Amino acid sequence: MQSLITEIMQQVSSVVLGKKQEIKLSLACLLARGHILIEDLPGMGKTTLAQVLAKTLGLSYQRTQFTSDMLPADVVGISIFNVKENNFELHKGPIFNQVVLADEINRASPKTQSALLEAMEEGQVSIDGKTYQLPEPFFVIATQNPLFHAGTYPLPESQLDRFMMRISLGFPNIAAEKEILKNHKNREKLQQLTPCITTKQLKEIQLVIDDIHVSESILEYVIALCHITRKEGAEMNPLSPRAGKALLAAARAWAFMDNRDYVIPEDVCAVFPSVSEHRLESASTVSVSNQGSLSAQVLQQVDPTNPLPSYTSKIDIET
């Protein structure tokens, strides 16, 4: 199975150049059944990354460009009266795909954004009081422009919390940029990409990841990290248990990609900035997504070998 992962990694990084770490992170997120938010300036290859991921994983995907005049129905679909058959017929929206590419998600109005909410958490949508199951696996890959750009509606915290990870790509290094500039047939290459993996294999991988061993110490480490953010005086949003779960799931996937069947603190550290940063930022702090500021602070305060020195096991569990 690990060979599949390397294959995927190779294929993605052959198109998205010089961004190995980010690719690995986003792949880990998808393997951990998480949704991913890619935030960066326009033209950094966000959409390309999303497209390549979807194609390489061999999933049905549809790209939706979010605009300010978009309505929820444009995302989830709409029931239209069919005169011939004399009944309502559902016209499924772009969300009924395995991979939903929500491009520039923060350009849509909050109403439309939150239409994604139920879909992302529950894996189902309700249209006209009827619930529809979304296909399996179901990923949302959203991209967004930095918040200070004109015509953006910031995603509310509740919406942000649904994304397992937020990553940003950043400018490529010189060598990679040279490659990008040379490579004018990139779009054709993108079209020719073939899936490296079947849906069945993907599901199997996800099951394997679920079984990766997480020891007590790791649990304590994760809890300790969350506790730091919940302390009084910490200038950040506290991390919710959902955030902790997301962190653990991502760490599992990371461990799997590192060819291990158990999680070590390094896995947690590796995914922690991407998993936590967008949750930690409070609405007041406008971030230019320079990763590591808040999450790095948190990481520095926890000793992985003795995460909870004054932790009171009995009381915490029993009461």
Added chain:
Amino acid sequence: MKSDRKGLKRLFTFSYPRKNKASGKKEPFTLDRNTLLFLLVAQVLNFASLAQELAWWMLAIISLCLLWQVSIFLKKVIKPSKIVVNLLSVAGCVLLIISARQLGLLATMVHLLCFAYVLKLFEIRQRSDFYQIVLLSLFVVSSSLLFSQTLYFSFYVAILVIVNLMVVFLHFAPSETLMATGKRSVKLVLQSLPLAIFLFIVFPKLAPLWQVPFAQSAKSGLSDSVSVGDIANLALSDELAFRVKFEGSAPRYSQLYWRTIVLEQYDGRTWKRKKPAKKRYKENLASIKIKAKGESLNYQVIASQSYQRWLFALGVSDVDRSAQNGTGIIIKEDYTLYNKETITKTLNYNVFSYLNSPLSLKLSEQHKKDNLQFPSSANPRLVAKAKELNRLYSNDIDLIQAVLENFNEDLYHYTLRPPILFNNSLDQFYFDTKAGFCEHYASAFTFLMRAAGIPARMVTGYMGAEYNPIADYYSVYQRDAHAWSEVWLEGRGWLKVDPTAMINPERIERGFSSDLLRELSLYSDNYFSLMRYKQFAWINEIRLQLQAIDYQWTRWVIGYSAKKQTDLLAKIIAVFSLWKIVVGSLVIFTTIYLVLKRVYKPKTKAKQHEPHQQCYLQALAVLVKNDINKPKEMSAEQFALYVSTEQPNIAINFTRFTDLYITLNYQKNGSDEQFKKFDEMQKLFKTLKICSLKNS
């Protein structure tokens, strides 16, 4: 480690034997071999504590059973079937019933207990059987305290209790070292100590429901009859007879004649106590009133258990009736003290002695006759000698003086190994062998006096005492047993005369001389006695120290009687009123509870590190001592890398150590693997410590 902790938890939570789901049968309960071995050892020790009290045939059965158990343990023999064990128990019970009359109730019960205890080992089939046998062990050990309560023996019993508890710990935590198990057990016993002390002070002292049996005659240096010449050498025992604590200054050593038994009847060979006429028997039991006046010498006597009834006092003595135990003591006509009951446990009593008071100024005709009586055929040579003396001296005092001087001037000598004498033993001794110990001299003297017409009698008791400066008391041993005479003179009453003093004055002034001591130690029946080494000052010092402790133990612990208890409680209630005590004890207990809660709460609250985590954190602490600090956010793996660049000399060990830690901490491990890895980790930790010590 982990399973150990679980095991211990199981011990305290008590679970029922689990049923095997697959078969629906109970899991067969087996004891660990180590535990079984230890249980056997404990059993042997337990029986040793009672060995003296058990009949020989019971000891034989027990040793046979134990040998059987050992062979089962060594897998030489298979376990006996239920029927065999049942037959054995029935046979044993029959034997017990037959001998019950001879043994007495208590001894029979103890025998039964021991018998059940040894047989129980054959039928350990469930955990409850194991619990039963451990409880039985504790019961057997405690029952041995019925027979002896000395300090050393109590100490031995305490150790046995610890050993027996170790069996339980060994069973539930088999992988712990013997040392750790022992520590745990000692801790448990120590924890129970405050409660034990509390109960000791407060719990009502009930009179025993059983009659403690008389020991097969006392191991005393004293007996109630004296026959000269029977004993070829005197076995001198270092056993304690009694202790004395004087109020104020003690009298001179030469005055310490502890009168115990008065022997007035002589049949030509043996001196015996006067048999009370049957009619007068009851009268005899009545205590006489002491009318003596003047300055009295007050002291407390703590008599060891002697399984006899006689007690000890100096001269004319009265017993303090107001004190505890005083009421049970009667004073006989001859001014000796007797306890109404056999002395089966240490007995305290206070005495007022009037050393200058005469004994029986008046003597009835009958009594006088009794004390002049001797068989006409006995010791003709002495009778002739007496007649001659009568002719020579008209004054009784001169006569006595002459006889005593004769002992001094002639070739008499004091020895603990006199020759055996036959018919007319006193004649033989007085005229031929001229060697003997106190009994010989006292008998010969008394006989001579009677033959010369002076009322005389034998007195046996103890002479002298050893002072213990550490606890300020005197001890009198069985080897201090002595015999002397009393003669009755008109107007002076009974006078103490000690002919031995003429032969061996040193004995009377200071106790045994060093020469005699050497001789004594040769015939002493106790080769391990520290007394043998009295010559060495420091050993003597240790001996006195130990005795002082033993004295305090006897005085305060064993002597803590029901009367003392009520007195103490009454005193407490008198000082503080009852409600104050109630409130006070409430306050005390609440404080203790709160303190304990404070002390123990953090412990239960604090997170329990897994052993490997503990070990790793300790290793980090060691490194900190060597100025290698782990940055807080650094993980173990990164730190190992960091250490290997900073301290290459410990890199190999520490990297391996970290690897083990990571596997133990983050990976799924089987328990076997876990043990192995943790062992290795601990070993590495030790080498790491040594390395770092070298560095610093």
